[in-house]
Amino acid sequence: MSFLARMRQGFGNTFSYFTDSWSELKKVKWPSRKELTSYTLVVLFTVALVTIYFYVLDLGISELLRLVFK
Numbered sequence: 001m002s003f004l005a006r007m008r009q010g011f012g013n014t015f016s017y018f019t020d021s022w023s024e025l026k027k028v029k030w031p032s033r034k035e036l037t038s039y040t041l042v043v044l045f046t047v048a049l050v051t052i053y054f055y056v057l058d059l060g061i062s063e064l065l066r067l068v069f070k
Helices: 003-026 033-068
Strands: none
16 A cells, blocks of 8 residues: 555545534533523533532641641
């Protein structure tokens, strides 16, 4: 098989991949604006809570280590 034939076959597989991917994306049920907004708020709230939790935990451990090594 020549070099050009192998290149053509390789690009054919690439185009086939993107064609198949596009057809699969058409099957996806995309969320509405209202659903997307509520999901985003849930994620932001959860991230804020986890951030606060680890901040308080870090402060506690730092204070404990400061007392131990004082």
